[in-house]
Amino acid sequence: MTRVLSCVQPTGDVHLGNYLGAFRNWVSGQHEKDVFHGIVDLHALTVTEVPGVVGATTIDLAAILFAIGLDPDVATVFVQSHVPEHSQLSWVMECTVSYGELSRMTQFKDKTAKRENKFISAGLFTYPALQAADILLYDANEVPVGDDQRQHVEITRDIAIRFNHRFGETLVVPEAVIPAAGARVMDLQNPTSKMSKSDSTGAGCVMMLDDPAAIMKKFKRAVTDSESEVRYDVEAKPGVSGLLDILAAATGQSPQEAAEGYTQYGSLKVDTGEAVVAMLEPIQTRYRELIDDKAELARLLAVGAERARTVASVTLQRAYDAIGLLPA
Ligand code: TRP
Numbered sequence: 063m064t065r066v067l068s069c070v071q072p073t074g075d076v077h078l079g080n081y082l083g084a085f086r087n088w089v090s091g092q093h094e095k096d097v098f099h100g101i102v103d104l105h106a107l108t109v110t111e112v113p114g115v116v117g118a119t120t121i122d123l124a125a126i127l128f129a130i131g132l133d134p135d136v137a138t139v140f141v142q143s144h145v146p147e148h149s150q151l152s153w154v155m156e157c158t159v160s161y162g163e164l165s166r167m168t169q170f171k172d173k174t175a176k177r178e179n180k181f182i183s184a185g186l187f188t189y190p191a192l193q194a195a196d197i198l199l200y201d202a203n204e205v206p207v208g209d210d211q212r213q214h215v216e217i218t219r220d221i222a223i224r225f226n227h228r229f230g231e232t233l234v235v236p237e238a239v240i241p242a243a244g245a246r247v248m249d250l251q252n253p254t255s256k257m258s259k260s261d262s263t264g265a266g267c268v269m270m271l272d273d274p275a276a277i278m279k280k281f282k283r284a285v286t287d288s289e290s291e292v293r294y295d296v297e298a299k300p301g302v303s304g305l306l307d308i309l310a311a312a313t314g315q316s317p318q319e320a321a322e323g324y325t326q327y328g329s330l331k332v333d334t335g336e337a338v339v340a341m342l343e344p345i346q347t348r349y350r351e352l353i354d355d356k357a358e359l360a361r362l363l364a365v366g367a368e369r370a371r372t373v374a375s376v377t378l379q380r381a382y383d384a385i386g387l388l389p390a
Pocket of ligand 1: 192197205
């Protein structure tokens with residue numbers, strides 16, 4: 063069966079765009095392929111300076127991923143730092159990638175530019191080596207990634223090919239694949255931009271754990287336009303179309319179907335808000351059960367880590383053996 067690996071950094075609150083645009087597809091995809099989902103807390107260390115934060119965002123994200131329906135019996139959901147092979151293979155990857163290759167990574171240049179006057183860790187520079195380890199440890203065939211991560215999968219392929227050339231066929235060379243199309247979720251206040259926590263004033267971004275009143279308020283205040291016709295037209299009517307995209311995703315229709323019957327923006331906003339509240343309600347209930355039961359969450363993550371290690375430890379040993387490290 064095709065092995066798929068996707069990872070996410072525990073960077074804090076998950077929003078509707080993360081869910082409808084990506085995570086929901088993880089749930090439907092879990093029955094089609096052999097999926098591994100890592101919560102990559104070690105990657106978050108590249109920019110972490112305060113104790114306790116990463117652990118808290120990690121457990122929160124884990125609770126959300128199980129709450130939306132990732133089934134621990136089917137999908138392997140694990141925390142990166144629970145699987146020490148990631149750090150171990152990462153060093154091997156650092157010694158297989160060149161300084162020049164790492165220097166050419168556009169994300170490194172972007173991230174360091176944004177951290178003007180702030181501490182720039184060496185981890186920010188060597189990050190692609192850890193990501194290569196994440197991918198190669200699982201013999202992943204497919205890595206679904208957006209454009210911003212393609213260069214990281216490319217460098218992983220280059221590293222795997224170089225390793226195999228030096229030390230013999232050892233690592234599976236992965237393929238970057240385009241993720242199954244998720245819903246288009248735009249910021250409610252700034253509907254020509256994707257919903258995003260950092261770019262938004264807050265009012266335009268619906269968090270997965272917002273309570274119903276907060277959700278309704280955000281939808282009622284959504285930016286539309288000065289006309290009154292409800293029609294799906296992304297260019298001419300970005301605000302209305304953004305609402306229709308969300309209503310459609312929440313109710314399983316196309317945006318054009320979702321538009322039918324509406325003559326006013328007010329009722330479209332209320333109905334979209336209510337559809338989102340209804341969609342999130344069972345997820346929030348399950349989330350609260352899980353976050354209040356840390357022992358159960360720990361058990362689920364231990365199952366994931368155990369399954370992940372079963373695969374990762376074999377690959378690490380294969381790599382050590384190929385290099386010819388002295389057996390322990
Ligand atoms: N670098 C990715 C991001 O910032 C996260 C990530 C780490 C990842 N390891 C991965 C993604 C392995 C895919 C596969 O979003």
